Amino acid sequence: MTTPDDRPSTTPPGADAADHGSGNGDAGEESLFGPGSQFHGFFNDPRWALAVIRATVLEAAHPQVGAALIDNSTFVTHPWRRLRNTLTSLQRMFGADDHTRQREAARLNRMHARLHGTDPQDRPYDAMDPEVRAWVVATLFESTVTMCRLSGQPLEQKTMERLYAEFQAFQAALGDPAHHLPRTLDEFWPYYDRVVAEELENTEAMRIILYKLFDHLPAPPLLNGFPALWATGRAVAGPVVGAITVASLPEPFRRRAGLPEIAGVQTLMQGVYLAAGLTRFLPEGWIKADNILDLLTLSPDGDDPRARTVNALRDRMKRAGALIRLITPMPTEPEPAPADETRRGARTFFAEVLDQTGDGHLDWPDLAAMARELCSRLDLDEPEETRLYTAYADWWRELQSALDTDGDGRVSADEYAAAVPSLAGPALIRVAEVLFDVTDKDGNHTIDADEYRALFRTAFRRDTAGADGTYSRSAFINDFLSFMSGRRRTTPYDPLLADA
Structure with missing residues (x-):
């Protein structure tokens, strides 16, 4: 649970999303979307990757969201594709172009309208439920605030108010009624605590994200040719990401869900957030989310010059491996039968x-x-x-x-x-x-x-x-x-x- 010290003491009126315009280019709207927004700065902040993971876990802990993820999502089998699509959608929604935002909002609404059903307890879920969608927006906002606090750079009062107004405007752009998110920042924190205390559950989707996804995360296309390298890095990073995500969750929910508390993880979590915060001193192009994701999702057979560089490196590594096998005595093994690599079973x-x-x-x-x-x-x-x-x-x-x-x-x-x-x-x-x-x-x-x-x-x-x-x-x-x-x-x- 977020402590009172992390929250603003007062919130001026006017934070209602309806007060920010509907995307027609007024001054309020221009201040909430595009390059001048708080979101635009956080989008390329490496710490935000940790915040998004945390927000995703909190979303998946909501029974309606968790059921929709289990029944319809590709987040386990195609996580990199899902990540790229999510970031692209956020860019469209928070960008400066109002026409693009309207098109994306309409697309998201059509997509969500197709996601409905019942969970194993026969409880209905509906991705168009405005209360559920408000919770998704709330987790992104709160996780961004928590990200800044854990990295030693807590947001100032006015910055937090502006960021909350941006997320309210995001909800309004989707066409959801404004009252499903509290009007002011002071009212938001009791709302957030209530949902955490009364509605979140230890869902199957949340457990998969914490304990399966990170441990079995498939290699991005760029690293498909380096299975040993990827497996080694994943074996180290996977449990660490899972542990610090658990440690960052609200304490009442951790206790109720029976999530483990490992000694020293709180210190590790703060160290990781602090280290991620230091990356802001790197050249801007190095930490731009688009560049990083484009690199990870490069197809080795693509026409991008970076893909050719990776292929050249891969060929050199294969030659080095062949040379080592040639000069190192190895037990003879029967050669595998030739297979048609152009076909899959x-x-x-x-x-x-x-x-x-x-x-x-x-x-x-x-x-x-x-x-x-x-x-x-x-x-x-x-x-x-x-x-x-x-x-x-x-x-x-x-x-x-x-x-x-x-x-x-x-x-x-x-x-x-x-x-x-x-x-x-x-x-x-x-x-x-x-x-x-x-x-x-x-x-x-x-x-x-x-x-x-x-x-x-x-x-x-x-x-x-x-x-x-x-x-x-x-x-x-x-x-x-x-x-x-x-x-x-x-x-x-x-x-x-x-x-x-």
């Missing part, structure tokens, strides 16, 4: 591509996650987005009819592997056609270099562009079907749907 394809949520089964949330990723990359408007979701829904019905042999409403890995279907039925062909149509922004029946990059975030592959330098409809559909039915690697669709 049915179970591998199921786990890497089809099971987007990582629950071991294929059902509608997995295909919805594919549609959600494609819509986000292409920044689709409502009509195109609906067409793509509808095509995926039809494909799910086709898959369910063909593969769900036990009638439980989902497809298991065993059911899929036993059937090993071609998958290239009429519904999947329709998915490919709709995906081509929404990627072909100018409607000229070909995909040019810019449209290709919007979808795949890389330049044309050497074997993709035709003689006229474009990607034809037939070639696009054939490649998509080859990936989804033939389970072929080394296609542009692999980083699109399979990478972490």
Whole structure:
């Protein structure tokens, strides 16, 4: 629980989000979004990574959010993709361009409207519930305040008030009623304490984030070629991040949830926050969130010059390893049988591509996650987005009819592997056609270099562009079907749907 010393003693009136304008360019609005905002400065602050992790845990501890994450999210199997999409969305919402903010708010509302259901205790959840969305905003604000306090730089009263007003304006931009977040900063702290004390639970989603995600975090695309290096770093950093996140949570919730208190972790936590705070003295380009995330999510096969540098380093490391094996006596081992590296087995394809949520089964949330990723990359408007979701829904019905042999409403890995279907039925062909149509922004029946990059975030592959330098409809559909039915690697669709 945040102590009274961490909170402002007075809050002037006027913090209501409704008082900050609706995005039409008035002076109040300009002061809350864009480069002059408090959020803009924190976004590129390395300490904010710790704050976001903490906020995510507090969000997942809310039973409605936790249930929605377990049923629909790809945060376990595709955490880097999820992180990039989240940061991109926050940039759009807090940027200076009001049109971009309105489009993003509409997209988020359409996405949240599709996320509803019941948890294992038959309690309903709805991602459009304004009280739940207010809690998500509250965790981001409070975790940012806590981040500054733990790093020895507590926010001043006016700075905290301004930051709270920015997050209220963020909630207002989503179209939620203002009263779900307290109007003033003084009123916020009792609200926050009440939710922590009365509504948060030790949810499955929270436990996964704390005790599974960090310990089993897949390597980002850039480090896929260095499994030993990644595993070693993760083995050290994973438990540390989990421990300091637990230590930073409100003490009443830690006690009620039975979270462990490890001796010395409080000191370690403050040391990590202080060290992260010192990075503000590094050159600005080194700590810019966009640059760091772009580097981590680089595809080794991409056209980015940094990817070529990493590939060159990887080749040198492989040569060094081969030289060491050559001059070091090693016991003879039978050579593995040659395998076609361009193909993956049915179970591998199921786990890497089809099971987007990582629950071991294929059902509608997995295909919805594919549609959600494609819509986000292409920044689709409502009509195109609906067409793509509808095509995926039809494909799910086709898959369910063909593969769900036990009638439980989902497809298991065993059911899929036993059937090993071609998958290239009429519904999947329709998915490919709709995906081509929404990627072909100018409607000229070909995909040019810019449209290709919007979808795949890389330049044309050497074997993709035709003689006229474009990607034809037939070639696009054939490649998509080859990936989804033939389970072929080394296609542009692999980083699109399979990478972490």
